[in-house]
Amino acid sequence: MKWTMALAAGLAVTATSGIAGKLDEVRERGELKCGVSTGVVGFSAPDANGVWQGFDVGMCRAVAAATLGDPMAVEFVPVTSKTRFTALESGEIDMLSRTTTWTYSRDSDLNVEFVGVNFYDGQGFIVKKALGVGSALELDGATICIKTGTTSELNLSDYFRSNGMSYDPVPVETDSEAHQQFLANACDSFSTDGSKLAAFRATTETPSDYILLPEVISKEPLGPAVLHGDQHWGDIVRWTFNALVAAEELGITADNVAEMAQGSDNPEVRRLLGTEGNLGEMNDLSATWAVDAISAGGNYGELFANTIGENSQIGIERNLNAQWKDGGLQYAPPFR
Amino acid sequence: MSSTPDESDPPFRLSQLLYDTRYRSLTIQAITFGLFVALVVWLVHNTLQNLANAGSEVDFGFLFQTAGYEINQRLIDYTPEDTHFRAALVGLLNTLLVAVLGCVAATIIGTLVGILRLSKNWLIAQLMAAYVEIFRNVPVLLWIVFIMAVLTESLPTPNAFRGDDPAATMLLFDGVAVTNRGTYIPEPLFSNSLGNLHLFGSGSLRMDISLDLLALVAVLALSVFAAGKVALRAVKIQNATGTRPRTWPAMLVILVLPTAALLLLLGFHVDAPELRGFNFRDGIHMRTSLIALAMALGLYTSAFIAEIVRGGILAISHGQTEAAASLGLRPGKIMRLVILPQALRVIIPPLISEYLSLTKNTSLAIAVGYMDITGTLGGITMNQTGRALESILLLMLVYLVISLIISAVMNLFNARMKLVEH
Structure with missing residues (x-):
């Protein structure tokens, strides 16, 4: 049996040596494999021409631009909430950008590393106005549609438990199924991330027939994630995101980025855009990595406005996702 | 062979393993088996090793964390x-519940449709043929989703039962409410309840069994046993004298009186559902999802069972019917005593497969x-803990065990029905 063990050990070693250097792997392939949702309009969904569009998609494109210089060099891999972490662990995707909540146990127990928060969300409830309910605390005994396998499921259970109320969960697999059940009155309320509820309400025939209850029962910091163990790759994704946030703060947009790169008096802009210092080199990237990333889909504010914000049909307000100077939570560490 | 009995075999030599046809096949089998075992060991070891290298060792500890x-x-x-373990147990019982409901429905509907398809009435036979073709030629997942959608969209909401002039009303003396x-x-309740039997402590395996139910089952079993004795005595008298004594008054007393007395003693009453707050409260709630799933699985599988039943009956040659008729048996008795016992031998083995596939289809x-x-285990637990490999392994094991048990029970039944050959 000795030779079996030797063979097994040999195979195991080749498997581990393959893990090192995600950046090299992506460059060699010439394409970034990015895990996205199976279709949430605004965040990640293919448009009429089959091209993926959305807020989370923009994150993938920025990373592809920073590492490969080409925002279109992305292969989008749709993953469900069930398969997302397995896809990351198995190396099927290089990064996960799919409205995934950053939690302690996911960061520690699973082999996943969250690189930041690109969308601060919170779980809420939608009800029909005709139900005559004005607060989530009046929902004792209600039937509530809930997407199974999400943190929302646990938050809902915690919320009702801590308020001494009971509820009747109707587990559903996809958003569209939840919408159908909710519209058919098979459940009194549907509970999920507030942004998704707003998007859903906007797509109903008469949005004024539905109200979002004022209670936000959880913190849902959504962000991109990479596989734990390749810190270098994690840094690249983390700082690509930070570059987009910093760009908005510094007034760099997709339109003026080329011009700003030519000459700016602001030393931080010069460092970020590679006209001064060697920030790109520190991460094995080209000097113009941030210019490429910002040109891909604009800075954080532009990306937000064009996909889920004011310029889109969804129209989510910035609120917590505004820049820290405007009273929000988006705050990029200094580029120096 | 021309060997004589007094000729003793030459001593065994090692080379015989290769050159003697009597041993060669054994040698090849032994080597193949060894290689197979080595391959399995290598695969398992390699998987474990790689998982450990990737930082995710196989660990079933998550089962005992809070769900x-x-x-x-x-x-x-x-x-x-x-715990997650208890959640898995709840899920397992739900699987078994829908599997049993589905199998019972499929067997009853399937048998009826199978027999009716052989009807001499052209219309009935064609209708049954259409039924079989429609149900077995559309994937079961579509049936499940379709029936669920129809029930959800077409039935009234609980709100429709409200007000002075409600759009929907309860059926059967305000006892049954059909909503989407x-x-x-109504739920059966006992005012002088005997309480519950608490089994397996207060851990994840705890289980309460109603003593009222146990008492009822015991009394019913005794009644049936006694009724069997009465029937046996009637047969004996019939065999001896040729006339069968009247048994139904005794049967009625034996079967009904003890159970009725026990129910009276326990203070049996039913509690009807009542609309309070958002939903109906009290009573037994059979979810739309359960009804849709059991219905879809039952209808789908019944189409296959109908064909099995039809095939089983057709397998018995018509001569048997004619022979039985010439002995003076009436058509009902011919079916019950001659055709069906023989048809069952053909029907049962493929029926086992249908039960197995229905049970496995419940995973939809x-x-x-x-x-x-x-x-539960393969969905929410797997998601919340991220233990995909462990959960799926456990799931496979659970389905394997359920299927093996069904197989064993049905094979036992098959062995009893089988023709005894001499």
Whole structure:
């Protein structure tokens, strides 16, 4: 049996040596494999021409631009909430950008590393106005549609438990199924991330027939994630995101980025855009990595406005996702 | 062979393993088996090693962490504070519940349709043929989703029962409410209840069994046993004298009186569902998801069973019917005593396969949000803990064990029905 063990050990070693250097792997392939949702309009969904569009998609494109210089060099891999972490662990995707909540146990127990928060969300409830309910605390005994396998499921259970109320969960697999059940009155309320509820309400025939209850029962910091163990790759994704946030703060947009790169008096802009210092080199990237990333889909504010914000049909307000100077939570560490 | 008995075999030599045809096949089998075992060991070891290298060792400890999620459909008590193991157990019982409901429905409908398809009435035969073709030629998942959608969209909401002039009313003396969230039926209750039997302590395996139910089952079993004795005595008298004594008054007394007396003693009454707050309360709530799933699986599988039953009956040659008729047996008795016992031998083996596939098809339950074991252990638990490999391995084991048990029981039944050959 000795030779079996030797063979097994040999195979195991080749498997581990393959893990090192995600950046090299992506460059060699010439394409970034990015895990996205199976279709949430605004965040990640293919448009009429089959091209993926959305807020989370923009994150993938920025990373592809920073590492490969080409925002279109992305292969989008749709993953469900069930398969997302397995896809990351198995190396099927290089990064996960799919409205995934950053939690302690996911960061520690699973082999996943969250690189930041690109969308601060919170779980809420939608009800029909005709139900005559004005607060989530009046929902004792209600039937509530809930997407199974999400943190929302646990938050809902915690919320009702801590308020001494009971509820009747109707587990559903996809958003569209939840919408159908909710519209058919098979459940009194549907509970999920507030942004998704707003998007859903906007797509109903008469949005004024539905109200979002004022209670936000959880913190849902959504962000991109990479596989734990390749810190270098994690840094690249983390700082690509930070570059987009910093760009908005510094007034760099997709339109003026080329011009700003030519000459700016602001030393931080010069460092970020590679006209001064060697920030790109520190991460094995080209000097113009941030210019490429910002040109891909604009800075954080532009990306937000064009996909889920004011310029889109969804129209989510910035609120917590505004820049820290405007009273929000988006705050990029200094580029120096 | 020309060998003579007094000729003793030459001593065994090692080379015979290769050159002697009597041993060669054994040698080859032994080597193949060894290689196979080595391959399996290598695969398992390699997987474990690679998982360990990737930092995710196989660990079943998560089963005893707090689950934290709610399950709407449960046969045993469960709260979010219970463990993932308990949640899996709740899911397992839900799987078994829908499998049993589906199998019973499929068997009854399938047998009826199978017999009716052989009817001499052209219209009935064609209708049954259409039934079989429609149900067995559309994937079962579509049937499940379709029936669920129809029930959800077409039945009234609980709100429709409200007000002075409600759009919907309850059926059967205000006892049954059919809504798109499920059907509520009266719940049997006992005012002088004997209480519950608490089994397996207060851990994850705890189980309460109603003593009232146990008492009822015991009394019914005794009644049936006694009735069997009466019937046996009647047969004996019939065999001796040729006339069968009248047994039905005794049967009625034996079967009904003890049970009725026990129910009276326990203070049996039913509690009808009542609309309070958002939903109906009290009563037994049969969820739309359960009804849709059991219905879809039952109807789908019944189409296959109908064909099996038809094939079984057709397998018995018509001569048997004619022979029985010439002995003076009436058509009903011919079916019961001659055709069916022989047809069953043909029917049972493929029937086992249908029961097995129905049971495995229950894993599609998540399509309508029914919390079977794939929904709890293989769905929410797997997601919340991220233990995909462990959960799937356990799931496979559970389905394997369920299927093997069904197989064993049905094979036992088959062995009893089989023709005794001499």
